[in-house]
Amino acid sequence: MKILVCISNVPDTTAKITFTDNETKLNKNGVQFIIGPYDDYALARGVELKEQFGGSLTVLHVGEADADPQIRKALAIGADDAIRINAESLDSYYTAVQIAEVAKQNSYDLILMGRESIDYNSGVVHGLVGEMLDIPSYSPVMKLDIEGSEVTITREIDGGKEILKAPLPLVLGCQEPIAEWKIPNMRGIMTARTKPLNVVEPVSMEALTAPEKYALPAPKGACKMIPASEAETLIRLLQTEAKVL
Incomplete structure (x- = not known):
């Protein structure tokens, strides 16, 4: 089996974020x-599937050289080789075009990636990529099993879960609990x-979108404690200050 994992x-989720260039970067x-x-x-x-079925696992990243340590970490976890497309990831469409071009040249059986990145959260x-390759894509996938050339996936939908069967090749956007982090x-680090x-x-190609400006969320205000006996005060504050009613 030939697997491509896009990272x-x-x-880091604990990092303090600021912006430069007039709040555009x-x-x-x-x-x-x-x-x-x-x-x-x-x-x-992807590593589990490679260990189960054999074949190869390639990691792909669209980005610049500062991502090489993360790519090496993916190699240490179990990927066989890696490809870095030497470009700033300008928007979702630009990134998808770069991924699809690599995929077209290598004919992967399975393309895995996260359901979304946690910086832009586009989720598209x-x-x-599936559309560009003319193969099915599903997300968010919580469970993935393969038997022969048929894949059984469980994905999250509004109000529950959906179980689907589909033939390879596929593009899948993944989330927990599809596997435990490794x-x-x-x-692995040495190899x-x-x-x-x-x-x-x-x-x-030209990116289709560009940020005009980034802004941090407004700081949290002070918490007001309203006694349970003063429901009218609570309602008034929700209407006039919080403006949620």
Whole structure:
């Protein structure tokens, strides 16, 4: 089985975010970056499938050289090789085009990625890639089993879960509990240093969108405690101050 796992390089969830260039770019100074948490689930399940069925697992990232440590971590977890498309990920469509171009050249049986990245949270890249490759895509996938060339997936839907069967190839956006995150061991870290990380140039194209301005959420206000006996006061404050009624 030939598996491609796409990973994002995102700020740690505990990082304090600021912006530069008139609030149009993320200030990366002092920010710790990690593999996207949902991509970590996709990677973990991909490693399990490779161990179960054999074949190869390639990690793909659209980004610049500062993501190489996260790519090496993915190699240490169990990927066989990696591809980094040497370009800033400008928007979801741009990223999807780059992924699809690599996929067209290599004919993967299964393309896994997180349901969304935790920086922009667009949640559309898997669908775009599937459309560009003319193969089905599903998300968010919580369970994935393969028998022969048929895949059984469980995905989350409004109000419950849906179980689907589909033939390979597929593009899937993953989330917990599809697999448990894997921590690279010392042997994996050492072997990752010698695994190939191929840097390729992007397909030339213009991004369809560009940020005009970023803004941080408003700071939380002070908490007001209203006695249970003063329901009228609570309702008035919800109407006049919180403005949620």
